[in-house]
Amino acid sequence: MTDATPVQSAPSRGLLARLPSLPVSLIIGIVLLAPLVVAAVAGGSLAPYPYDEMNIMSRLQPPGADFWFGTDEFGRDVFSRTLVGTGSSLVMGVAATALSLLAGVPLGLIAGYKGGRVGEAIMRAMDVLMSFPPILLGILVLAVTPPAQWKAIVAIGIVYVPQVVRLTRAITLELMQEEFITAARLRGESAAYILFHEILPNIWPPLAVEASLRVVFAILLGASLSFIGMGAQPPSSDWGLMISEARPFVEQAPWIALCPGFALATAVIGINLLGDGLRALLDPRNTGAH
Amino acid sequence: MLAYTLTRLVYLALVLAVMSVLVFLVTQAMPGDVASMIAGQFASKEVVDAIAVKLGLDQPLIVQYGHWAAGILRGDLGRSLVLEQPIAPILLEALGRSLVLAVVALAVVAVVGIGLGVLAAVRRGKLTDQLVSGVSYLGIAVPDFFWAIVLVLVFGSYLKLLPTGGYAPITDGFLPWASHLVLPVVTLVLMLLARIARLTRSSMIDVLQTNYVKFARAKGMPESVVILRHALKNALLPTITVLAIDFGLILGGVVVIETIFSYPGMGRLLLFAIQRHDLPLIQATILIVSAAYCLANLTADLLYAFVNPKIRHGMRAS
Amino acid sequence: MMTAPQARPAVSPVVASASAPKPAPLLDVRGLTISYGNARGTLRAASDVGFAIRPGEVMGLVGESGSGKSTIAMAILDLLGGGGRVDSGEILFDGTDLRKLPASERRALRGDRIAAVFQDPFTSLNPALTVGRQIAEPLIQHKGLSPRQAAVRVEDLLAEVGIRDPRRVAAAYPHELSGGMQQRALIATALGCEPKLLILDEPTTALDVTVEARIIELLAKLCDSHKLSALFVSHNLGIVNRICQTVTVLYGGVVVETGATGRVLSRPAHPYAKGLVAALPRITADRRHRLPSIPGTVAKLSGSPAACVFAPRCPFAEETCRSRPQAMLTDGDGDGVRCWKADALAGTPWPDEEATGLRRPRTGETAETRSAPLVEVDHLRKIYGASRSILPWLRRAGTVAVEDVSFTIGRGEVVGVVGESGSGKSTIGRALLALTEPSAGTVLFDGADLTQQVKRGDQTLRRRAQLVFQNSAASLNPRKTVGAAMDRPLVLAGRADAEERRKTIAGLLTRVGLPAAYADRFPHELSGGERQRVNIARALATDPDFVVCDEAVSALDVSVQANILNLLAELRDEMGLSYLFITHDIAVVSHIADRVLVVYGGTICEEGPIGRVLRPPYHPYTEALLSAVPRLAGDGPEAPRILLEDAATAPGGRGCAFAARCPRKLGAVCDEQAPPVHETADGHRIACHIPLATLAERAAVFPELADADALPR
């Protein structure tokens, strides 16, 4: 009630100054992700070989001095392919998540704020979408047209819209009960102002945490879709596709699958840790302690 | 509770009805068509048309939908155009195999996952907790297909201990049946375990901080009673929901795992149907998969309500 | 009797005191120091705390939030959570230092020799287990009863705590019981193993006033009949006065005063205790005066106190107070005070602000002398949860929150609405502000239908009616500065000039007693009282005529509550505001309202000028409410309390809403017919089947009001 030692506000201090007090998982997450982001941005120029250069003489080479992570059945350098594939895999996750947020957040806001018939209609539509198992929805979307990576992104984006809508709506409903929203209504604010200036800023922290987890799911789902041939297309070096193509050779040349597998694991662990760290950082209950 | 169940069932029926229309339209929109698929490479137009007429594909969509929907209401899922067999038995068989996978995998996940989650929550911050967290990270970090490949490599190719693909009906004997299940189940467990363990851990931690747990301690209850009787029962509520949803997911087919292990469940049936462009089979499979998924969700909610006396009794009011 | 300031052992050797041979204490806490630690540092929750409870004695441990009272209770139970630890000290129970016992032995004592009841019965019972099983658990654990034997004992226990249907309650789940029943179940659990010591941590705070009264009555009876000792943790001085023989006052984790309840509450020695007693709103007080209040906010410590913890807020503080810690001064009777000036101040009351000229006395101007009413409520009715689904089993009539309520609020008038939880009082407030649409009836604001205007999108009229909330934290957007929160109403009012708006905000902040620089702060950087001031300032920013105060001071500590009440009163006087003051605390209402509505189950049972409502004739419910108001020693004789039954069913139906709990129920007529309204002079109306004359025969709950015409009108 009467709290005499005001708790220092989290956002009012510089990030750098607070580095020692940042959650450990956040720091590890960033450390794991940083090289991947670099690879995603500059993958092609860092790679020792072009990702699609074939060399029949050196196919299925084990890791060595020339090819750090060996070569695949076409003699392509696995390391270069993995490096170049970073962009494809990360973009898949981030873009699909962005898409689901872009569509889901406004719908969730409206459903939560408006309620009534509009809200009901939105939520029932989401129910229908949600009653498809995620990968099924992805397959269905992709089965309508020839596969391509951007379509996989759209498909995954659509798959996760209901979750985002539900979360946004739940938070909005909760916020609608908050008295500061009542105060805004009392002073005669428009619905748009309340939605975008009062509610939205309070939705971001939980959404950011949710988004980081969604990115993980999207990356994995994207890899799965590529794996069954409905995502990225050869000769692209998307990780899921690489692992899928490596299957027949896994016994002779396990490195073809292991290299992108480890990259995928690093990305997922990194983002998970980032999400955990973010949660700890943004959770009001954890101000100070983590 | 009854009213709630009824309401949910009505919703379910509505959702499925809407979905059936959606599924029907989407499958119609698919490129490629079944008549040319049946006619094969380079069939002439007349051949394709003749097949289309024979299959009734020339009729207006609404009529086709009407026939289809009426059939489903009668329990007739139609005939597979490619397999030229009634769909229902094929689907039931695949569903049965998916059911086996789901039940076995979830039984393992539930026991191990909840156990680990409780252990981690009770030993929060200690080595055990960190070990469990680490293992569960590994579980979610690596995609299921990667685990599957590793398992095939290790147990099938190197150790030659387990069959790496296919399915043996129980009529072949218990051992072949069970041995074929091991790898897909282990893969599924690796995939699902982490979530269950982490969820149990976090809800357990929440429950351990509640007043009623504090009050149970104030009554001098031993820690084991506090954890197992007072905390666990309440902490399991969200876990039950997720388990039921996972159940629906596996029942609806885990396409990737079924592909790698050549497991003839719902996922591969669907993939088969899509690849062969067998519209009735696609429609029926999606409908059944979605219905199974919805039912699992519904069961989750009902189970949640049933386990939670507050909702069980208060359902009428809400 | 008290000596000069000098360093003395902190713990008074009460036992060794020869002047009054008393039995050895059952619980003797000595030098207890507790701190909470986390990565950011440590917070001292209790410093060198000592007190003793003798067999059969109930000791009150009082203090405001953050005083460390609950922490001490939990430390005794060995249930400190969240990084709390006991740094030093002894907790002697029956002569044994509990801290030296292994954890398993301490656990064996808990629930058996030392039992506890916590604040919130709603969350203290496990929702997944039946009540009976939860009560039986310690019996089986500590006494080795079989489940069957335990079940029999459970029913006995439930009967003993006043539950009429023990078998049904034992088989019920917690959510099926009312709050009062739940708390009785908890008490039954605590009593099960016949403990020697009860730890009661705010056992009635979460309950309604009439329920609280019954629970206190029960606890007092049980402590007496079982010869129980108890540590009674509370912030409520009135309750402590009723049940405790001795009291220990905590401030900032430090014991500032201890002694016999009667003495401490009637003649407090420590300045903080003086302030606390003075700031308590009293029904009998002259409401033309401001409430005395304690300036500032509660201090928090990170280490051993280096000065008197209360010095920053103490009007009597001198330089010495700020430079050295205070020692406990005790006398032979076990009374103690931690203030070197205690003797010197013995006759000095807490300073009256009017006397010091800080505040203007309220002018006696009346509101009703003005013209037409500002707000007219006509046959307002609100039903929640009604549903017209196409699915027959989903159709619901809904819950009646407000049933046919009519009243008016004059310009400059303060109307209080008093009721318990579920009485519909908040719904009335929300309907008045067009935050909820009435199911029937109309609300006219300044002659216009506000609801219809808002529906049409016309917000101008609405800005003239504002709301001050209970939860000062939730009512401010955590991501906006105070200035930004106050800026919006001005922008909406068409004030284009940013500089001018900034000035206005500074002016408003100053007006509610905050520095203008607070405009740049975020809500979480403010204390609860400061946030409530910001809330008020924000409400004022639209330049309203009418403000609904919905439990606006309920969440605040007594010392802060007085501040806010004073501020609200001042604003009304200066700006001619009208208030609808919604609260569960009739003492608070009596202090600020001109007129009062007593609501129960969505209906108005009694309405009238405050002076009339506080005096007979009473509606039976009003009478019970008034009799439940706890009073401090020295406030006058306690009236016989009217104890209401726990509500068995929700109010509703055709008859009187209060019929089910009414101690004076006439019979079937109360259940079946709506009560007639008796009207007396001055607009005093009572809705009851009992004839007015019979009602008027009752004795006054506050006789001092009856004869002394302390109240105007």
Place this chain on the structure above:
Amino acid sequence: MMMRRLVARTVLSAILLSGTAMAVQAAGTLKVSVDSNLNTLDPAKMKGGQEYVAAYLIFNGLTVIGHDMTVKPDLAERWERSDDLKTWTFHLRKGVKFHNGRELEAEDVVATIARIQDKATGSTARVNFEIVESMKALDPLTVQFQLKSPYAGFAELFGERQARIVPRDAVDTLASKPIGTGPFEFVSFAPGDRIVLKRNPNYFEPGLPKLDEVIVRILPESSAQVAALTTGELDLVWNLPLEAIDKVKADPKLKIDSVPTSTWDGVIMNNTVKPFDDPRVRKAVAMALDKQAITQIALFGNGTPTHSPIPPSHPYYNKDLKIAKGDPAGAKKLLAEAGYPNGFEVTLHTPAGRATRERLGLAVRELLKPAGITVNVQRVPFDVFLKDIEGKAGFYIDGFFSRPTIDTSVYPWYHSRGSWNTALWSYSNPKMDTLLDGARQAKSEDEAKSLYTQVQALAVEDSPGVIPYVINHINGLSAKVHGFHSHPMMFLDLRDVSID
């Protein structure tokens, strides 16, 4: 308690020993795997190799293509042709019974062929029998065909995969419950899982088959197939994945059996679509592709570079022609002549899920790069491939199984009225037509050989598409399996097979 422990122990040992436990089955049971699900068991509607496996186990034709690629009697014990090559009379073997016990009659043959001719059946073999003017059963054991035009290879047509003779009274249930005259009887089919067949005790070849039971498991994952073969869970992997050959060879308990075939993959260029309407462009593509390298990449060397569908193992093969070695510089020059000095960009479609063809596509992409042609590979699901790509797109990878005769292997693709040609690359050269028509009526082997030699030269010169190789058909099997020989038509012939 005891019981529970016992069960637990059993389960444990079961899991550990399952590898060997799997092998415990009826002694005469052969477990075979195929790599893809079967769509249908109705031979007339079959289209995939895995289906033909079933067709040859359950059914017979009037004739059969032998391991030496020559036509041999099957249900027909002998046949006669008129001198004008237009009237063909087949005499059925006596006493052949369908699995349902009914005797085979000439009317069944008529019904079978009529059904294939029916457009609504949608049989890919229909075009083969368009040549039939009329047919009739002269008596229960004799059937006679009148052809529209002379055709020397008509008897071979009955060795074709779809032309399995089916009982005329049970055609409607063929897809799910096939009845034939073959060495094995149908027992059950679980789509996606397995087909179970048992020995036909009334099979007309005395003493055959030797096996009691055949289980055809559907295992799409190559690693699972190989693992199952090594653990003994399978006895034979039909069409062994190429990448597993080394592993099987290295295992002393396993062996490889392979045979050259005339099954080929091709880089199809639509001769009516720009830029492939210019023969110079097609020629440039052909020049740039190193067929030896492609055979290595796509088949891991398990095939032979060729000019046309005529395999190098065949006597008609043109040995004087050189196999393209890959000449990007020459290709560039040709492209410049054709008006593409800077090359061009094109999309190459490959059917998804056909590993060798996907590898072929990627190899083409790499090998055309130095010639200045930028290829974007687009994988297409097979159903879409059939509908929207084949015969429609400009540039794609396709492939075809061996045909029973050289005529059926070449004519349909290269003759301007050939059935596959019109729907594949629309190649038309009157000179080629003359050569092919002539070969059909060739009176002697030498004449035929000379004509086909010219056909190959012209096919390379015009390059309607590039046929880089013919594939070896490879099976992996357990050393316990005896009497198995891979068939150049990729049939699974199990009549003589036995297992220890």
